[in-house]
Amino acid sequence: MRKRKGKNDVVRFFEKEWSSFLESIDDSSKVCILFDDDADGVASASIVFKFLKETYSISPKIFPADWNASTREKTIRRIKNSSCTHLFVLDIPNFTHAEEKSLKGVKVIVVDHHPPLSERPSNYINPRIIKKDVYFPTSCIVYKLIKNKKYSWISSVGVLGDHGVEECKDVILDTKKLFPSFIPTSSIKDEILLDTTPLGRLTRITSNAIVLKGKKGCITAVKAFDSVKSPWAILLGKSKYAKNLLEWNRKVEKEIKKILREVEKSKIEDDRVVVYTFRNRLKIKSIIANILARKNPKKVVLVAQLTGDKVNFSLRRGAGIRVNLNKLVSLLLKPIPNSSGGGHPEAAAGRIKKKYFRMLLDNLFKEIKKENNKSS
Numbered sequence: 418m419r420k421r422k423g424k425n426d427v428v429r430f431f432e433k434e435w436s437s438f439l440e441s442i443d444d445s446s447k448v449c450i451l452f453d454d455d456a457d458g459v460a461s462a463s464i465v466f467k468f469l470k471e472t473y474s475i476s477p478k479i480f481p482a483d484w485n486a487s488t489r490e491k492t493i494r495r496i497k498n499s500s501c502t503h504l505f506v507l508d509i510p511n512f513t514h515a516e517e518k519s520l521k522g523v524k525v526i527v528v529d530h531h532p533p534l535s536e537r538p539s540n541y542i543n544p545r546i547i548k549k550d551v552y553f554p555t556s557c558i559v560y561k562l563i564k565n566k567k568y569s570w571i572s573s574v575g576v577l578g579d580h581g582v583e584e585c586k587d588v589i590l591d592t593k594k595l596f597p598s599f600i601p602t603s604s605i606k607d608e609i610l611l612d613t614t615p616l617g618r619l620t621r622i623t624s625n626a627i628v629l630k631g632k633k634g635c636i637t638a639v640k641a642f643d644s645v646k647s648p649w650a651i652l653l654g655k656s657k658y659a660k661n662l663l664e665w666n667r668k669v670e671k672e673i674k675k676i677l678r679e680v681e682k683s684k685i686e687d688d689r690v691v692v693y694t695f696r697n698r699l700k701i702k703s704i705i706a707n708i709l710a711r712k713n714p715k716k717v718v719l720v721a722q723l724t725g726d727k728v729n730f731s732l733r734r735g736a737g738i739r740v741n742l743n744k745l746v747s748l749l750l751k752p753i754p755n756s757s758g759g760g761h762p763e764a765a766a767g768r769i770k771k772k773y774f775r776m777l778l779d780n781l782f783k784e785i786k787k788e789n790n791k792s793s
């Protein structure tokens with residue numbers, strides 16, 4: 418029989434690297450975890466944290482990542498100063514070779530799923546090295562490496578947070594087997610799970626904690642996952658950390674409702690594009706953009722959040738429009754000085770000075786009109 422290279426083989430390829438890193442950990446080791454500040458990062462860190470505690474009786478120190486280079490340096494210094502011997506770097510696309518080198522004496526392993534780095538850290542697990550277009554969120558990779566079904570519900574939160582359900586259905590099905598009423602649907606799709614299931618609710622609770630509380634939200638979420646054995650214990654507020662998450666979630670949901678009401682007044686649209694603008698102190702534009710994309714299934718959606726003299730924006734597309742948003746965003750940002758941005762075909766984001774906002778919007782409407790004429 419011909420052997421087909423299934424997608425799970427992609428993770429199997431890294432098993433040796435993973436286990437030899439684990440074998441180097443012993444009773445005298447001090448383990449740290451550096452992780453991305455989103456649901457996938459938190460879920461990945463939680464799985465590794467629980468696993469190390471349960472298998473090695475080690476309580477790792479956890480560090481949510483910084484995206485600003487100078488505060489990032491501070492975090493790296495804190496890791497160095499914590500007499501850490503082993504560092505897991507989870508879901509961070511730009512952990513550089515230089516950063517690893519500056520941590521000399523610390524054994525580092527990076528697990529990630531973003532486009533592979535050109536200068537790779539010495540222990541680097543990223544399925545995209547093997548298969549360019551595979552999309553396994555980091556919490557799914559970590560789950561497949563550790564292979565313990567009791568962590569599947571945490572992995573599911575990370576997978577759904579990164580909209581990676583399509584390629585990680587097995588993780589969701591493992592969870593459904595353990596906790597049937599946590600996923601009471603047979604339709605295993607990102608949007609349905611997010612909108613209609615307790616798994617979706619737990620994923621939003623996790624993201625919202627980070628939106629409201631930043632690093633503190635990340636750390637509390639990891640502790641909340643660590644403090645329980647079942648997702649219901651968090652949803653029902655059974656620990657002090659879970660209670661915190663629920664309280665923060667209520668605040669953010671209230672804020673989201675308020676923004677969704679206000680943003681309607683700012684709407685500019687034609688038959689293919691819709692633009693919304695708002696101000697808020699929370700980093701909330703991508704959540705708002707996801708909701709508004711579902712309300713506009715046939716349009717490209719741009720959601721702009723104004724802060725000072727800057728505009729941060731998210732681009733999304735409704736289910737019925739096929740524009741490559743990654744290409745679109747680089748095209749739109751090209752003529753704009755000091756702009757930054759990027760993303761995926763189905764979701765992108767950028768940051769510009771406010772004085773160029775008008776120009777960005779004019780070009781957006783023009784580009785989509787062009788696309789439309791080409792395809793009709």
Ligand SMILES: [Mn+2]
Nearest residue numbers: 457508555579
């Ligand atoms: Mn991720």
